[in-house]
Amino acid sequence: MIPRIDSELCTGCGECVDACPGLVFTKSEEGVKVSYPEECIECRACEEVCPIEAVRLVDAG
Numbered sequence: 612m613i614p615r616i617d618s619e620l621c622t623g624c625g626e627c628v629d630a631c632p633g634l635v636f637t638k639s640e641e642g643v644k645v646s647y648p649e650e651c652i653e654c655r656a657c658e659e660v661c662p663i664e665a666v667r668l669v670d671a672g
C-alpha cells in the first residue's frame with residue numbers, strides 16, 4: 612500500500628507531513644506531494660490526522 616493524496620481536496624495543511632514517521636511526503640509552494648511512497652510503513656497516521664480525508668492508502672500496483 613502507498614498513500615495517495617486527492618489534490619482536489621487537499622488544502623496543503625501539512626498535518627500528514629508532520630505525522631508521517633517516514634519521509635513520504637514533501638511540502639512546497641505547490642502543495643503536499645507523495646514524493647517517496649516506497650518509504651511508507653503503512654502506519655496510517657496520515658489518514659488519521661487529515662482533517663478532510665484527502666489522503667488514504669491504496670494498492671501500490
Ligand code: SF4
Binds near residue numbers: 614632657
Ligand atoms: S501510512 Fe504512515 S508511513 Fe505511510 S505515508 Fe501515512 S503516515 Fe507515512
Ligand code: SF4
Binds near residue numbers: 616620622624627665
Ligand atoms: S493532512 Fe490532508 S489536507 Fe492536510 S496536507 Fe495532508 S492530505 Fe492535505
